[in-house]
Amino acid sequence: MLKRMINLAQVELNIDPIDPLLIKSGQATVSGVDMAFVRTYRFGAAPEPFIPGSSLKGVIRSYAEKICRSLRENPVPVCLPYVEPGQEKNGEQGQAACGLRINKMNMKSIPAADVYRISCPACRTFGSHNFIGRLATSDGYLTQAFKQSGKPLLETRDGVAIDRLTGGPVGGAKYDLEVLTKGEFGTRIEIHNFELWQLGLVGLVLRDMEEGLIRVGMGKSRGLGRIKASVNRFDLTYFGKPQQQLVGLAASCSEKERAAYGLHSETGPAHPLPAPLQKGLRYSYDLTETWRAALEPAVQNLAAYIKEVRWPSDIDTYSERRRG
Numbered sequence: 106m107l108k109r110m111i112n113l114a115q116v117e118l119n120i121d122p123i124d125p126l127l128i129k130s131g132q133a134t135v136s137g138v139d140m141a142f143v144r145t146y147r148f149g150a151a152p153e154p155f156i157p158g159s160s161l162k163g164v165i166r167s168y169a170e171k172i173c174r175s176l177r178e179n180p181v182p183v184c185l186p187y188v189e190p191g192q193e194k195n196g197e198q199g200q201a202a203c204g205l206r207i208n209k210m211n212m213k214s215i216p217a218a219d220v221y222r223i224s225c226p227a228c229r230t231f232g233s234h235n236f237i238g239r240l241a242t243s244d245g246y247l248t249q250a251f252k253q254s255g256k257p258l259l260e261t262r263d264g265v266a267i268d269r270l271t272g273g274p275v276g277g278a279k280y281d282l283e284v285l286t287k288g289e290f291g292t293r294i295e296i297h298n299f300e301l302w303q304l305g306l307v308g309l310v311l312r313d314m315e316e317g318l319i320r321v322g323m324g325k326s327r328g329l330g331r332i333k334a335s336v337n338r339f340d341l342t343y344f345g346k347p348q349q350q351l352v353g354l355a356a357s358c359s360e361k362e363r364a365a366y367g368l369h370s371e372t373g374p375a376h377p378l379p380a381p382l383q384k385g386l387r388y389s390y391d392l393t394e395t396w397r398a399a400l401e402p403a404v405q406n407l408a409a410y411i412k413e414v415r416w417p418s419d420i421d422t423y424s425e426r427r428r429g
Contacts, residue, residue, distance in 0.1 A: 106362045107221065107298050110344040111354060114296040114304060116311065117338035120156065120245055120321075124331040125260070125284035128160055128322040138261055140282035140323070147246060154257050156245035156290050156321065164321050165242065165294075166231040168313065169306050173226055176411040183227040184417070199417045204234030206420060210427050222367035223420040226411065230303050239297055240307065245290035258287035284329065291337075301353030301371045302410040305403030311336060312397065339396040340389055341378070347388040350375035351399055353406075367419070369410040375402050 130143040144152040173183045181200055190201040190209060203224045207215065220236055221229060232238025247257060263281050296307060311334065313319055320330035341351070352375060355368040362368070376399040381388040392399050 106358060106366060107217065109298075111298050111357050112344065113342040114299055114307075115338070115340045115342070116294040116307075116336060118292060118294070118311070118314075118334045118336045119248060120290045120292060120314075121333050121335075122285055122288060122331070123317050123333050124320075125262070125286050125329050126288075126322055126332065127282055127284045127324055127329050128156060129282075138283045139280040142259060142283045142285055145244075145246075153247055154259065154285055154288060155247070156292065158242040158244045158292070160321060161245060161292060162231065162240070162242040164319060165240070165307075165310050166227060168310050168319055169230065170227050172306060172309055173411055176408055180417060182411050182414055182416060183225045186228070186233065199421075202233065203228040203420060204236065206424065207233070207235055210424060218365040219423065222365070223416070223423045225416045225420075226302075226306075226414060229300075230306065239299055239303055241295045241297070243293040245292035248289045248291040251289035255287070257285060259283055259285050282324075299353055300355060300369060301351070301403045302369055302407040304351075304353065305400055305405070305407035308396070308400035308403060309407075336393070336396065339392045341392055342387050342389045343381075344386055344388075347381050347383075348378055348390075350377050351402065353403075369406070369413070371406060372409065373402055373405055376400075 126142075127140060128143045130141045142154050143157065145155045146152050147155075170183045174181055176182070183200075184203045185197060185200045186202045186204070188197055188201050188205075190206050193199075193201055207220060207223075224233060224236060228236060228238070230239050232240075251257075261281050261283050263279065294307070296303060310319070314332065314334035315336065317331055317333045319332060321332050322330045324330060343357075353371060354366075355363055355371050358366075358368065363370075378390045378399075379392075379395075381390050383389075
């Protein structure tokens, strides 16, 4: 079912640094700084700073996981994607990564519908070691408007390691880092075949990005990384037939598919959609001006889903049944 084109949300946004921003390059640079800002050659021009899509997706996922954990404390509704089964430490019981747990069950013999159904909300949305997920992010490049009006400002700053016993600097542990203090990056987020609660989850992240509550890159605890986003475009697309109101997968699939994939029922009033723009089999809706209000029912759907989701019991039961 998830291999079909059913719906799509596309969000175009700009990102501006509020605090100095450092996304570290893994390559040595001529400048000689210890921590250089990542750059790319685009269209054959001189190298310019950019924000990798992987960095953005990681930050969005991490913040979305915090939202889910805030909605339900016990049992925790999302996994820890870096924790291997059997290696959980204090406070991590029952939170081993979905992907690693499924790998131990022999992923190739598990139907895709089962993988989606037993995965936690975060892995359903962002993917895991063996599941592609619904959300994709593009690299953030300097916008044309910014490049026409100015240049990105990069500064070199000194840093020093601190002795945990004395509270003073550690001799010989000085380093320097290159931070970006001025720039505007354009990027794009796409959510393919979304459930309504997934759209609500991403909507909450976007709101907090607009309010400057999210940090990106290195040095987040040392005053670096705070950004401010602005949504320039928010489009919804439904394939095959138009929709009168905002709905997700559960309203677009058969009862058999809903049960197989464990889709959450969409309850409560749905937001009406404007007149669509038809493009062949696609029906597109412009929500740029109304996306916050339009996603309110989706946010309520998210809250209800997190309270009811049967993770980790679903993956525990499935694992026990396969072992038996």
